[in-house]
Amino acid sequence: MSDYAGELMSQVKKKNPSEPEFHQAVHEVVESLVHVLDKHPEYRSGKILERMIEPERVIIFRVPWVDDQGDVQVNRGYRVEMNSAIGPYKGGLRFHPSVNLGILKFLAFEQVFKNSLTSLPIGGGKGGSDFDPKGKSDNEVMRFCQSFMNELFRHIGPDTDIPAGDIGVGGREIGYLFGQYKKLRNEFTGVFTGKGLNWGGSLIRPEATGYGAVYFASEMLATRNESLEGKVCLISGSGNVAQYTIEKLLDLGGKAVTLSDSSGYIYDEQGIDREKLEYVKHLKNVRRGRIKEYADKYSHAVYTSIDQNEDHNPLWDHKADCAFPSATENEIDENDAQNLLNNGVYVVSEGANMPTMPDGVNLFIQEKILFGPGKAANAGGVAVSGLEMTQNSQRLPWTREEVDKRLQLIMKSIHHTCIEIAERFGSPGNYVNGANIGGFLKVANAMLDQGVV
Numbered sequence: 001m002s003d004y005a006g007e008l009m010s011q012v013k014k015k016n017p018s019e020p021e022f023h024q025a026v027h028e029v030v031e032s033l034v035h036v037l038d039k040h041p042e043y044r045s046g047k048i049l050e051r052m053i054e055p056e057r058v059i060i061f062r063v064p065w066v067d068d069q070g071d072v073q074v075n076r077g078y079r080v081e082m083n084s085a086i087g088p089y090k091g092g093l094r095f096h097p098s099v100n101l102g103i104l105k106f107l108a109f110e111q112v113f114k115n116s117l118t119s120l121p122i123g124g125g126k127g128g129s130d131f132d133p134k135g136k137s138d139n140e141v142m143r144f145c146q147s148f149m150n151e152l153f154r155h156i157g158p159d160t161d162i163p164a165g166d167i168g169v170g171g172r173e174i175g176y177l178f179g180q181y182k183k184l185r186n187e188f189t190g191v192f193t194g195k196g197l198n199w200g201g202s203l204i205r206p207e208a209t210g211y212g213a214v215y216f217a218s219e220m221l222a223t224r225n226e227s228l229e230g231k232v233c234l235i236s237g238s239g240n241v242a243q244y245t246i247e248k249l250l251d252l253g254g255k256a257v258t259l260s261d262s263s264g265y266i267y268d269e270q271g272i273d274r275e276k277l278e279y280v281k282h283l284k285n286v287r288r289g290r291i292k293e294y295a296d297k298y299s300h301a302v303y304t305s306i307d308q309n310e311d312h313n314p315l316w317d318h319k320a321d322c323a324f325p326s327a328t329e330n331e332i333d334e335n336d337a338q339n340l341l342n343n344g345v346y347v348v349s350e351g352a353n354m355p356t357m358p359d360g361v362n363l364f365i366q367e368k369i370l371f372g373p374g375k376a377a378n379a380g381g382v383a384v385s386g387l388e389m390t391q392n393s394q395r396l397p398w399t400r401e402e403v404d405k406r407l408q409l410i411m412k413s414i415h416h417t418c419i420e421i422a423e424r425f426g427s428p429g430n431y432v433n434g435a436n437i438g439g440f441l442k443v444a445n446a447m448l449d450q451g452v453v
Contacts, residue, residue: 004037004044005030012053019102021329025109025354026053028361032436035425046452048444052112055105057081061151063129065144068137077148079127079155079163082108085446088159089125090115090193090382092166095173099128106329107166110353111382113439114375117414120386125161127152133168134288145176152177153184156191158392164193164385167328170240170285171196171206190392193385197397202388204403205381209351210244211404212380212411213324213372217349218252219415220370220431229253232320234345236260236313237327238284238291241351241378245324246277258315260327261291264305265315268298312336319343326351334359341367350374365430376414376435383410 012026030049037044059079067073078101081089091111094104104126112124129148133141156163165174171194178192178199188200195201204211218228231254235242238259246256255271259280268276279297283289295303304314312335316323323345325331329352332340337360340348348364349372350356356364356373364371384407391397398406418434421441427433 002034002038005034008049008053011050016102016105019105021106021354022102022109024330024358025106028354028358028432029109029113029436029440032433033440036437036440042448043444046448048447051447052083052440052443053109055080055082055108056084057155058101059127059152059155060101063131063144063148063151065140065147067140073144075129075131075144077127077129077151078104079152079161080104080108080125081155081161082124082126083112083443084123085443085450086116087121087123088157089161090122090164090385091124091126092128092164093169093173093177094126094128094166095131095133095168096128097130097132099130103329104128107353110375112443113436114379115382115386116439116442117376117417117435118379118383118386118410119413120383122162122382122386122389125163126166127163128166128169131168133173138172141173142176145173146180149177149180149184153181156181158189158191158389162191162193162385162389164382167239170194190389193388195388200388200392202384202391202403203398203400204407205384205388206240207244207247208384208407209241209378209381210246210326211248212383212407213241213245213326213349213351213377214248214252214254215380215408215411216372216377216415217322217324217347217370219412220347220349220372223419224370227252228322231255231322231347232257233322233324234258234316234318234320234340235324235326235351236265236315236331236355237325237352238280239326241326241381242324243277243281243284245326245351246272247274250274250277254322257318257320259291259294260306260315262306263290264292264303266291266294266301266303267315267318268294268301270300312339316340317343320345322347322349324349324351325355327355328352329354330357332356332360334363336360337363341369346370348372349377351378353378361432365432368429371431373432373435375439376418376431379414380407380411383407
């Protein structure tokens with residue numbers, strides 16, 4: 001790392017203590033940009049990277065609500081408006097006990113690059129709360145969402161900041177949040193994406209992140225004249241991203257054999273077919289049950305509980321061709337990455353945000369496998385959110401086929417950008433550098449054009 005990059009990271013850690021995920025996200029980008037900053041001193045003299053690292057605005061607020069027993073509960077709400085150089089802030093809301101400012105700054109920073117790569121005119125942001133919707137009644141979730149929106153509505157709008165869903169924020173939560181926003185503002189606008197189809201939502205939006213990760217993997221394989229036909233795939237998570245990753249893999253001839261949640265994972269050597277996938281969707285989306293129940297229903301599947309004290313996650317220790325980490329950040333460490341390589345995996349397409357730790361990423365790059373980082377591979381979700389915004393502006397819904405076709409073209413374009421930029425800056429085949437540099441250049445040039453703001 002250059003002296004400039006080292007000094008920059010030192011300042012980031014000093015100004016943002018106790019935020020390791022944010023440090024990790026910034027470090028990865030800074031490493032990729034060393035050669036760019038050497039070739040383009042105007043970015044350094046304009047303090048572009050320093051400005052991109054600093055959020056334009058951070059909102060933190062109290063969220064009081066009443067549970068079903070009549071007791072008052074208090075959570076903390078956040079919105080990190082990171083960068084609006086190329087468009088209004090855009091990024092999801094996450095409701096999970098692990099949410100804190102550092103996590104959201106990392107996610108918002110990643111979102112800036114991801115949104116830039118889509119080529120759509122949207123900036124980056126992220127928000128959420130340490131509220132846990134798991135185990136709460138619909139009425140409790142509604143009361144929390146309404147209280148959350150009582151503050152957030154002041155800071156968002158269709159031309160300012162357009163939130164969406166993330167972990168813990170699905171269709172139910174988006175509905176309650178949007179309903180309260182509409183009541184408070186007395187207007188019906190496309191201020192949220194991921195809305196219901198009956199009130200401004202887009203077809204393919206729930207599927208988009210998972211579909212996009214598979215399309216990106218398909219594009220990577222095409223560089224080696226291969227396809228997903230017959231490929232055995234490991235998938236973590238069991239929410240929207242994991243479910244629709246499997247759905248698209250089935251469309252393209254792949255075979256998914258794992259799913260997980262916070263308690264453990266299932267391994268189904270026979271493969272998760274469409275009937276089993278429908279069971280998972282009902283289990284997770286309707287009954288909100290645990291993935292262990294899959295093994296109870298399908299006796300040939302093996303359930304393994306996860307021991308957090310183990311030095312590896314056994315989900316990543318099965319023979320396979322492809323891996324789609326689709327659960328959460330930092331779920332693949334160096335041991336897991338080595339196990340994937342030892343078991344023949346040579347395609348990794350990240351459905352989650354930053355699921356692979358730096359040592360794991362370095363191993364993948366060193367071994368020259370096809371590794372699609374999250375800011376490129378999972379950009380399908382925000383891409384279709386952008387398409388939903390377009391449909392809202394036009395007051396016209398598009399067909400499923402039209403949205404899916406546009407999603408495929410966007411993922412193909414992102415892949416092309418990663419390949420072309422990596423080649424141009426001296427690291428051919430390195431999708432991490434391609435994604436980081438490609439996302440940076442568009443935002444950086446816009447910031448130069450707009451002055452010191």
